[in-house]
Amino acid sequence: MLSLIGKRLMFAIPSLIGVVIVTFLLTRALPGDPAAYFAGPSADKQAIEEIRKKLGLDKPLIEQFLRYTADLAKGDFGNSLTTGQPVATELRNRLPASAELTLLGLLVSVMIAIPLGILAATRPGSWIDHLCRVTTTAGVSLPVFFTGLVLVYVFYFRLGWSPAPLGRLDVFASTPPNVTGFYLIDSLIARDWEAFRSAFNQLILPTATLAIFSLAPIARMTRASMLAILSSDFVRTARASGLSPRAVIVTYAFRNAMLPVITTLSMTFSFLLGANVLVEKVFAWPGIGSYAVEALISSDFAPVQGFVLTMAVMYVLINLIIDILYGVIDPRVRLEG
Amino acid sequence: MTAQPLLDVSDLTVEFATRRGIVKAVQHVNISVAKGETLGIVGESGSGKSVTSYAVMRILDRAGKIAEGSVMFSGVDIKGATENQMRDLRGREISMIFQNPRAALNPIRKVGDQIEDVLRQHAQAGSADRAEKAIEALEQVKIARPRERYHAYPFELSGGMCQRVVIALALACNPQLLIADEPTTGLDVTTQKAVMDLVVELTKSRGMSTILITHDLGLAAAYCDRVVVMEKGRVVETALSADIFANPKHAYTKKLMQATPRLGVSLRDLLPAEERAAMPVQALLTSPRLRGEVDARSASGEGEPASESLIPPHPDPLPASGEREQKPLLTVENLVKEYARQGATASLAKLFSRKPPTEPDKFRAVDGISFTVGHGESVGLVGESGCGKSTTSMMVMRLIDKTSGRISFDGDEIGEIAPNSFARLPLRKSIQMVFQDPTDSLNPRFTAARAIADPIMQLGDIKGSDALRAKCEDLARQVGLPLELLDRFPHQMSGGQKARVGIARAIALQPKLIILDEPTAALDVSVQAVVLNLLQDLKQSMGMSYLFVSHDLNVVRLLCDRVIVMRTGRIVEQGLTEAVLDAPQDAYTKELLSAIPHPPLPVH
Numbered sequence: 001m002l003s004l005i006g007k008r009l010m011f012a013i014p015s016l017i018g019v020v021i022v023t024f025l026l027t028r029a030l031p032g033d034p035a036a037y038f039a040g041p042s043a044d045k046q047a048i049e050e051i052r053k054k055l056g057l058d059k060p061l062i063e064q065f066l067r068y069t070a071d072l073a074k075g076d077f078g079n080s081l082t083t084g085q086p087v088a089t090e091l092r093n094r095l096p097a098s099a100e101l102t103l104l105g106l107l108v109s110v111m112i113a114i115p116l117g118i119l120a121a122t123r124p125g126s127w128i129d130h131l132c133r134v135t136t137t138a139g140v141s142l143p144v145f146f147t148g149l150v151l152v153y154v155f156y157f158r159l160g161w162s163p164a165p166l167g168r169l170d171v172f173a174s175t176p177p178n179v180t181g182f183y184l185i186d187s188l189i190a191r192d193w194e195a196f197r198s199a200f201n202q203l204i205l206p207t208a209t210l211a212i213f214s215l216a217p218i219a220r221m222t223r224a225s226m227l228a229i230l231s232s233d234f235v236r237t238a239r240a241s242g243l244s245p246r247a248v249i250v251t252y253a254f255r256n257a258m259l260p261v262i263t264t265l266s267m268t269f270s271f272l273l274g275a276n277v278l279v280e281k282v283f284a285w286p287g288i289g290s291y292a293v294e295a296l297i298s299s300d301f302a303p304v305q306g307f308v309l310t311m312a313v314m315y316v317l318i319n320l321i322i323d324i325l326y327g328v329i330d331p332r333v334r335l336e337g
Numbered sequence: 338m339t340a341q342p343l344l345d346v347s348d349l350t351v352e353f354a355t356r357r358g359i360v361k362a363v364q365h366v367n368i369s370v371a372k373g374e375t376l377g378i379v380g381e382s383g384s385g386k387s388v389t390s391y392a393v394m395r396i397l398d399r400a401g402k403i404a405e406g407s408v409m410f411s412g413v414d415i416k417g418a419t420e421n422q423m424r425d426l427r428g429r430e431i432s433m434i435f436q437n438p439r440a441a442l443n444p445i446r447k448v449g450d451q452i453e454d455v456l457r458q459h460a461q462a463g464s465a466d467r468a469e470k471a472i473e474a475l476e477q478v479k480i481a482r483p484r485e486r487y488h489a490y491p492f493e494l495s496g497g498m499c500q501r502v503v504i505a506l507a508l509a510c511n512p513q514l515l516i517a518d519e520p521t522t523g524l525d526v527t528t529q530k531a532v533m534d535l536v537v538e539l540t541k542s543r544g545m546s547t548i549l550i551t552h553d554l555g556l557a558a559a560y561c562d563r564v565v566v567m568e569k570g571r572v573v574e575t576a577l578s579a580d581i582f583a584n585p586k587h588a589y590t591k592k593l594m595q596a597t598p599r600l601g602v603s604l605r606d607l608l609p610a611e612e613r614a615a616m617p618v619q620a621l622l623t624s625p626r627l628r629g630e631v632d633a634r635s636a637s638g639e640g641e642p643a644s645e646s647l648i649p650p651h652p653d654p655l656p657a658s659g660e661r662e663q664k665p666l667l668t669v670e671n672l673v674k675e676y677a678r679q680g681a682t683a684s685l686a687k688l689f690s691r692k693p694p695t696e697p698d699k700f701r702a703v704d705g706i707s708f709t710v711g712h713g714e715s716v717g718l719v720g721e722s723g724c725g726k727s728t729t730s731m732m733v734m735r736l737i738d739k740t741s742g743r744i745s746f747d748g749d750e751i752g753e754i755a756p757n758s759f760a761r762l763p764l765r766k767s768i769q770m771v772f773q774d775p776t777d778s779l780n781p782r783f784t785a786a787r788a789i790a791d792p793i794m795q796l797g798d799i800k801g802s803d804a805l806r807a808k809c810e811d812l813a814r815q816v817g818l819p820l821e822l823l824d825r826f827p828h829q830m831s832g833g834q835k836a837r838v839g840i841a842r843a844i845a846l847q848p849k850l851i852i853l854d855e856p857t858a859a860l861d862v863s864v865q866a867v868v869l870n871l872l873q874d875l876k877q878s879m880g881m882s883y884l885f886v887s888h889d890l891n892v893v894r895l896l897c898d899r900v901i902v903m904r905t906g907r908i909v910e911q912g913l914t915e916a917v918l919d920a921p922q923d924a925y926t927k928e929l930l931s932a933i934p935h936p937p938l939p940v941h
Contacts, residue, residue, distance in 0.1 A: 124399075232440065233435060233437060234443045236435070237435060237441045237442065237443075237503070238443070239396050240394055240396055240428070240432065240433040241428035241432060241454075241455045241507070242428030242429060242459060243424075243454055243455070244424065247454060251443075251454065256444065330444075330445050331445055331490045331492075332490070
């Protein structure tokens with residue numbers, strides 16, 4: 001098992017090198033001059049030149065790249081121009097916020113989508129099938145910023161049930177001591193119920209926003225793959241040997257139907273992690289998505305490169321986990337590799 | 338059959354709600370099975386034989402329902418039973434084995450666990466001895482090393498072994514009735530014999546009743562006490578199997594029997610009398626095989642059968658020049674195809690498997706075979722699955738590379754040409770193929786005309802849509818495909834019609850050699866009879882050679898001049914068809930021949 005993981009990580013190295021090169025070149029190719037931006041609107045030409053020299057942007061591209069990779073090898077992602085903070089620290093602080101939100105959103109949507117998909121597949125044409133269809137269509141057609149804003153408008157502004165959409169904790173709660181970076185878990189470890197409740201309340205709306213969006217692909221895939229499996233020969237055999245509907249659906253159909261669902265899940269997860277910028281914006285969530293977008297707008301290279309690299313690593317890890325899960329579920333994958 | 342029958346189906350009608358209204362798949366069917374009896378239900382596809390059995394089990398699709406009639410199983414009214422009652426019956430009182438055993442098992446669950454599922458459901462064993470019971474069930478179906486197989490997944494077992502597991506699953510709870518739905522279709526003849534013998538032995542020893550659903554008259558005759566013949570959802574004849582084959586009453590039964598390839602008949606004999614009369618005379622004149630020269634009687638020296646003595650001696654269809662006669666069209670020498678056994682993923686497999694692999698790295702699918710195909714000759718390539726016959730045909734077809742050896746076609750060394758570049762050579766026109774599954778081998782988005790025109794558009798010299806259309810119509814006429822079907826899509830045609838499209842496509846470029854890969858294996862016997870005759874006629878009129886890949890020795894006997902018997906990549910025997918099949922020299926050929934169930938059919 002360990003050597004399998006090691007081998008997969010080895011395979012990932014060339015693609016990571018590619019990501020480093022491409023992001024480096026892309027950020028250089030983008031319009032906008034970081035030196036000019038950094039110097040401010042009132043700076044004259046000489047001041048901009050000076051800053052350019054200070055940032056090392058006057059050097060040839062190849063030299064900049066070599067210096068960048070040498071820093072990377074030491075674990076140094078460079079410093080953000082706008083905040084002055086090291087990128088690595090910023091990412092480390094912000095990644096848990098994004099991950100906590102995304103994981104929770106995904107968990108909620110899986111808990112709704114999979115039962116919904118299974119029920120829709122076992123009762124095609126029934127009201128639950130129609131409900132599934134309507135929910136999934138709505139889920140994909142409503143953009144996240146819209147759902148997010150509607151939720152904020154209704155539950156915060158109109159009804160006042162939820163706290164202000166301003167970050168991960170309300171202003172009066174204190175941040176729990178950092179263990180995992182996930183506030184829900186950290187506050188539990190510290191037995192800080194106040195912080196837990198606050199973090200939880202802050203999470204409800206953005207989680208719901210993400211869940212509504214990611215519900216659609218998962219429910220659809222579950223339904224389609226369950227339908228295909230339910231009409232297969234071995235399900236007929238199971239029914240013909242008198243197994244209970246529960247055993248037929250759970251043990252025989254669902255486990256087989258899970259493979260494509262897991263693939264969808266991994267795609268949804270990696271997509272949400274980077275692309276929920278809008279949700280982070282709406283809820284003032286201090287995640288990596290909003291961080292990267294802000295950096296991109298201000299031509300701040302280091303955070304963008306750091307962000308893309310982090311996402312690439314995450315993607316490799318998620319794919320590895322998916323492959324291992326595949327092997328656990330389907331014995332045929334173990335042999336074929 | 339005087340006692341109370343175990344299963345009594347009376348006046349059963351099953352309806353399916355489809356988009357085009359209600360379809361009656363089974364109409365007013367009466368079937369009864371006595372205790373300990375083996376009943377055969379015989380019919381072609383669409384005759385409703387499987388639907389009848391699903392109705393008995395009440396496992397019809399959502400769209401299907403029992404509309405009329407009653408099904409009584411040892412006093413229980415199956416039509417009126419609740420779902421819970423049915424669940425208790427299924428698997429414990431009535432159980433079923435299916436066609437395509439590999440698909441009938443859950444691919445990601447150990448076979449032992451699947452047997453335990455059934456035992457648990459019907460409370461046949463406590464949790465302590467359930468595993469032992471499952472192993473016992475595997476033992477009874479004569480699986481070698483059942484304790485090891487208990488932990489196997491279906492994909493690790495062969496087709497015959499999977500069917501044994503399905504049987505173990507079905508018999509685990511000692512049911513009173515076993516329904517076997519085409520249990521051996523798709524299995525090799527020797528495996529078929531082993532599986533059927535096992536079913537009979539187990540059911541007889543437990544005093545069980547069996548319903549054997551099959552399209553194979555020979556199988557039904559060999560294993561059943563009584564036979565029910567179904568056509569288009571109705572029972573047309575019911576009789577003791579000895580009687581029905583000796584003296585079929587219904588026209589459909591007669592037609593079915595006539596179409597079954599068997600010893601001592603010619604290709605033409607398979608067709609109904611009126612169709613035989615409609616066949617082109619020219620073909621009759623020129624084909625020695627059609628005139629029944631391979632007939633058992635003529636082979637044994639009785640001379641021309643009286644019925645055909647009217648036909649005058651024919652001119653040779655291929656007045657061969659000496660050179661042509663000497664040089665075979667296709668020569669294959671020492672052909673070898675090796676596959677790497679596991680390749681790059683070997684280490685992955687090692688990680689998960691319990692024991693280290695003991696097999697060598699290379700696997701020889703084809704192991705040094707040599708044969709020739711002459712001009713205008715049909716050569717049969719027979720053997721069981723995995724013997725390398727398909728690999729051989731693919732290499733000759735230049736679809737895959739050979740590992741070593743020579744393939745020479747019409748004077749050209751085609752073995753050295755890579756498959757990709759061969760596709761663009763004019764030589765490609767000369768070797769064409771008819772594939773096994775007429776449905777899967779046609780593009781579902783192409784009309785019949787488009788499918789036939791495809792090779793002409795790629796390699797032919799006919800330009801312009803009108804000329805193409807005319808050529809397609811020509812070809813359709815040649816293969817007997819009604820012209821109005823040319824604009825239909827594959828799903829709108831029957832199996833036989835699709836087979837004709839496949840053949841028209843293969844002959845479109847007037848090839849010299851056609852490779853036929855089990856072209857009739859997916860067809861009903863009556864359709865098979867027509868298609869085989871068509872192939873024979875086309876060969877005569879176009880002077881083609883056939884390499885006929887098949888596992889059905891009866892069909893090979895009818896169509897081929899020579900036969901090559903393969904086993905595990907090697908040729909065990911080859912020679913003239915009559916010589917090999919009537920007096921086999923090799924033990925394996927003998928085994929193959931003896932495994933064919935012979936229906937007691939009248940030699941007309």
